Amino acid sequence: MPSPQIIRSPSGEELVVLPRAEYEALLAAAEDAEEDAADLAMLDRRRAETAGPDGLLPAEVSQSILKGDSLLKALRRWRGLTQTELAEAAGLGQGYLSDLEARHKQGSPETLARLAAALGIPRPWLVSAEGNR
Helix, strand or coil: CCCCEEEECCCCCEEEECCHHHHHHHHHHHHHHHHHHHHHHHHHHHHHHHCECCECCCHHHHHHHHCCCCHHHHHHHHCCCCHHHHHHHHCCCHHHHHHHHCCCCCCCHHHHHHHHHHHCCCHHHHHCCCCCC
């Protein structure tokens, strides 16, 4: 990479002259950085929407939600449990858990509290995450 040329304007301002290819590469890198920053901002907003008062969700859970999984399904997978295992641990039927994960049904606060306990997560992650179950 050739060294850029630095010139001084009549007013004393320093100007940098560089090859067009390098200029275009800098523009492309800046655009990529802007896109990455926008993606991170979206991820942070999504995490904030789904986080309970006890803090943010684990990154793997947020990524799963961004891919379209329900919060409950993302949490179950993060814990490495099958639907049957989680349903048994929470005292629920597997079919009912499937409906909760698919967002066909919404569990009562008591049911969500039992699921939170079975998942070993803070209760507010599920109970206060309206619409993200």
